[in-house]
Amino acid sequence: QSVLTQPPSASGTPGQRVTISCSGSSSNIGSNYVYWYQQLPGTAPKLLIYSNNQRPSGVPDRFSGSKSGTSASLAISGLRSEDEADYCCVAWDDSLSGPVFGGGTKLTVL
Amino acid sequence: QVQVVQSGTEVKKPGASVKVSCKTSGYIFTNYAISWMRQAPGQGLEWMGWISTYNGNTNYAQKLQDRVTMTADTSASTAYMELRSLRSDDTAVYYCARDLVTGHFDYWGQGTLVTVSS
Numbered sequence: 299q300s301v302l303t304q305p306p307s308a309s310g311t312p313g314q315r316v317t318i319s320c321s322g323s324s325s326n327i328g329s330n331y332v333y334w335y336q337q338l339p340g341t342a343p344k345l346l347i348y349s350n351n352q353r354p355s356g357v358p359d360r361f362s363g364s365k366s367g368t369s370a371s372l373a374i375s376g377l378r379s380e381d382e383a384d385y386c387c388v389a390w391d392d393s394l395s396g397p398v399f400g401g402g403t404k405l406t407v408l
Numbered sequence: 409q410v411q412v413v414q415s416g417t418e419v420k421k422p423g424a425s426v427k428v429s430c431k432t433s434g435y436i437f438t439n440y441a442i443s444w445m446r447q448a449p450g451q452g453l454e455w456m457g458w459i460s461t462y463n464g465n466t467n468y469a470q471k472l473q474d475r476v477t478m479t480a481d482t483s484a485s486t487a488y489m490e491l492r493s494l495r496s497d498d499t500a501v502y503y504c505a506r507d508l509v510t511g512h513f514d515y516w517g518q519g520t521l522v523t524v525s526s
Contacts (some may be wrong), residue, residue: 302450330470333511342516343453374424386453390511394510397443397511401452403503 301326301398302387309406315375318403320387328396330390332370334363337384339403346385347372373403380408390391410434414504414517420494420524422467428520430504437485438462441507444478444489446500447519453503458510460521467510494524 303321310316321333334347347356347363350370362373370389374381387400430442437479444456456467459478466478477490487504502520505513 302503331509331511333513335513342519343505343513345512348512348514357482388453388511388513390509394470395467396458397455399453400453 300401301391301394302389302400303389304385304400304403306401307404307406309408310374310377311408312377312379314377315373316377316405318374318385318405319344320323320370320372320400322370322389322398324368325393326368326389326391327365327370328368329392332363333364333388334361334370334372335388338385343386377407378399379407381405410506412504412506412517414426415446415470415519417521418523421520422495422524422526423470424524425490425492426494426522427488428502428504430487430517431488432485432487432506435480435506437480438482439516441510441524442478442487443505443507443513444487445503445505447503448497448500449503454520457512461476463489473483480521490493491522494522496524499524 331349335343336346337343350365351363360376384402386402391398411433413431436490439474442459445453446510475492480487506518
């Protein structure tokens with residue numbers, strides 16, 4: 299059972315906007331940065347968002363992150379078929395002295 | 409450009425040990441830590457621990473600290489993760505990643521499948 303809680307699945311049609319939530323607690327999301335990773339089938343995770351809402355070079359601005367209190371969200375606008383992947387949130391946990399992960403959300407583009 | 413290349417697939421029997429390597433290039437090895445994660449079949453990612461490539465300090469996840477050892481060879485820009493007393497539930501893909509601030513993993517290895525089976 300993952301420390302951070304994500305919905306197991308999400309879906310949308312091409313061009314739509316989709317939001318994926320990540321819920322934690324005061325010891326992780328509430329007091330530390332949130333990171334988002336995209337994992338295409340059969341590949342290693344790729345950094346998508348860092349420090350709550352920053353995009354690494356090369357990540358399209360269709361991807362955005364936000365945080366409020368002990369929850370965070372990843373939004374994908376202008377959904378494309380190539381966005382079909384697993385998305386995972388991560389945050390440092392002060393109580394566990396290590397990073398904790400969400401269980402991942404499988405995004406399907408219908 | 410930064411590259412992170414891991415060693416190949418391993419098949420081990422219960423009770424054995426496995427050592428996975430993580431060879432880096434394209435940056436100064438000792439400037440960044442390396443974290444190790446694993447992903448069991450159909451499951452989410454799990455952080456295993458972290459090693460400072462600068463001084464060798466480590467921080468292991470509590471559930472694994474009795475069985476895992478992480479090391480780094482600065483002359484080869486390579487990090488290693490050894491897991492002992494393997495069990496069937498250690499079957500997973502193991503990843504290493506460059507660690508800027510733990511949680512912030514900017515470059516990942518391709519993954520190493522470790523299968524534990526009798």
